[in-house]
Amino acid sequence: MSLEGQLIDSKSLRAVTGKTADWNEIAKECMAFSNATGGRLLLGIADGRDALPASHQIGVMN
Numbered sequence: 001m002s003l004e005g006q007l008i009d010s011k012s013l014r015a016v017t018g019k020t021a022d023w024n025e026i027a028k029e030c031m032a033f034s035n036a037t038g039g040r041l042l043l044g045i046a047d048g049r050d051a052l053p054a055s056h057q058i059g060v061m062n
Helices: 023-035
Strands: 010-011 041-043
Touching: 010 023, 023 041
Parallel strands: 010 041
Antiparallel strands: none
């Protein structure tokens, strides 16, 4: 189940890293939230997902 909605949007790491970074898209999302009632932009979570992929998670350090 996706968490995305009017107050939450998610973008994969590809949106902010390397040659595929799309800072204009990130800026548009931030502006849309600021012009509405606010919201949260979750970076590192691909569209349609509700959590980070296991390969992107950092384990507990002792």
